[in-house]
Amino acid sequence: MERGNLGLKNCMEHSVPVRVTRGHRCENSYVGKVYTYDGLYKVVNYWAEKGISGFTVFKFRLKRIEGQPMLTTNQVHFTRGCIPNSVSEIRGLVCEDISGGLEDIPIPATNLVDDPPVAPTGFTYSRDIICAKGIKLPSAPTGCNCRGSCLDPRVCSCAKLNGSDFPYVHKDGGRLIEPKAVVFECGPNCGCGPACVNRTSQKGVRYRLEVFRTPNKGWGVRSWDYIPSGATICEYTGLLKKTDQIDPAADNNYVFDIDCLQTMKGLDGRERRLGEVSLPGYWQKDVEKTSDGGPEYCIDAVSIGNVARFINHSCQPNLFVQCVLSTHHDIGLARVVLMAADNIPPLQELTYDYGYVLDSVMDRDGKVKQMACYCGATDCRKRLF
Numbered sequence: 002m003e004r005g006n007l008g009l010k011n012c013m014e015h016s017v018p019v020r021v022t023r024g025h026r027c028e029n030s031y032v033g034k035v036y037t038y039d040g041l042y043k044v045v046n047y048w049a050e051k052g053i054s055g056f057t058v059f060k061f062r063l064k065r066i067e068g069q070p071m072l073t074t075n076q077v078h079f080t081r082g083c084i085p086n087s088v089s090e091i092r093g094l095v096c097e098d099i100s101g102g103l104e105d106i107p108i109p110a111t112n113l114v115d116d117p118p119v120a121p122t123g124f125t126y127s128r129d130i131i132c133a134k135g136i137k138l139p140s141a142p143t144g145c146n147c148r149g150s151c152l153d154p155r156v157c158s159c160a161k162l163n164g165s166d167f168p169y170v171h172k173d174g175g176r177l178i179e180p181k182a183v184v185f186e187c188g189p190n191c192g193c194g195p196a197c198v199n200r201t202s203q204k205g206v207r208y209r210l211e212v213f214r215t216p217n218k219g220w221g222v223r224s225w226d227y228i229p230s231g232a233t234i235c236e237y238t239g240l241l242k243k244t245d246q247i248d249p250a251a252d253n254n255y256v257f258d259i260d261c262l263q264t265m266k267g268l269d270g271r272e273r274r275l276g277e278v279s280l281p282g283y284w285q286k287d288v289e290k291t292s293d294g295g296p297e298y299c300i301d302a303v304s305i306g307n308v309a310r311f312i313n314h315s316c317q318p319n320l321f322v323q324c325v326l327s328t329h330h331d332i333g334l335a336r337v338v339l340m341a342a343d344n345i346p347p348l349q350e351l352t353y354d355y356g357y358v359l360d361s362v363m364d365r366d367g368k369v370k371q372m373a374c375y376c377g378a379t380d381c382r383k384r385l386f
């Protein structure tokens with residue numbers, strides 16, 4: 002015996018458990034497979050057999066060690082059996098497309114929870130941010146001089162803003178290499194076209210998303226497609242407002258504070274989303290002078306928004322929030338984009354960490370408000386706020 006076979010035999014003889022990873026064929030993955038970690042197994046037995054080509058092969062029997070979380074392999078098999086091929090196959094369909102044709106890919110809504118099943122209502126779908134009365138976005142900065150697609154980071158001025166390289170790789174239509182304090186994308190004054198990789202977050206929804214009714218969190222969002230880590234899911238759109246325009250007594254569950262500066266500095270009890278980041282000089286001043294007054298602007302998706310308004314919180318999320326600048330360079334008004342923190346198998350609920358500081362939400366009388374968290378994560382904080 003040698004290599005893997007010898008390793009397994011040694012594991013059996015010394016009672017060392019082995020980690021099992023399984024591969025599943027998957028057309029949407031660029032390697033043609035999705036791999037899932039199955040947990041720790043004990044090698045219980047081995048024997049030698051004649052293989053199909055006439056060589057001796059060693060076979061091993063492995064037994065899964067008890068008390069581990071549910072098999073992700075089961076989940077993959079389950080999802081493969083459940084993904085519908087057409088609208089008519091969707092169980093519990095209550096709306097064929099919540100975007101009303103505004104997204105390139107329809108976003109159906111399903112409800113297998115309520116009786117009679119209801120559809121999500123009470124909002125108008127918008128792919129883009131809409132400025133509330135009195136709010137004007139700053140004008141667009143000078144763009145890069147590239148043509149077609151930005152390719153050479155030594156030449157592209159937008160790549161230079163990102164630390165001398167493009168933040169995305171071309172794979173799978175653009176994947177963010179790593180979370181950044183802020184991503185500078187190409188904008189209206191750039192010479193490149195809409196297919197440029199440095200416009201990845203501007204391309205709209207690219208996965209088959211579904212809004213589905215959850216048993217205890219209202220609506221949630223999942224994808225029928227495998228989503229690779231670093232992929233853009235969607236922007237958080239809605240009405241761009243000043244935070245002081247939000248009525249604290251209105252119980253609005255759809256407000257996203259644009260807190261890019263605060264998270265960079267770790268203000269307001271916000272954890273820094275990222276480690277030390279180097280910022281262009283003119284911003285360093287902005288970050289330094291930002292005190293703990295809280296974010297100045299927010300996105301209110303209660304009456305106008307996109308699919309992002311249905312994405313729930315989790316204490317162990319599979320998405321992260323990325324601040325993006327494309328049409329202007331004012332960090333206080335940055336675009337908020339949700340991206341995959343991990344490779345996400347089909348039908349796993351998409352979630353991000355809402356990032357509330359516990360006991361930070363008050364009602365009109367200054368009393369602390371609390372909300373229970375039902376994310377189900379093993380290390381759940383038990384409260385959203």
Ligand SMILES: C[S@@+](CC[C@H](N)C(=O)[O-])C[C@H]1O[C@@H](n2cnc3c(N)ncnc32)[C@H](O)[C@@H]1O
Binds near residue numbers: 218311313
């Ligand atoms: C932006 S909305 C998300 C979509 C919402 N579930 C719906 O039905 O429209 C935020 C609200 O969803 C609910 N929610 C989100 N994540 C939750 C969680 N982990 N546990 C309990 N409720 C959650 C809370 O009511 C929260 O205020």
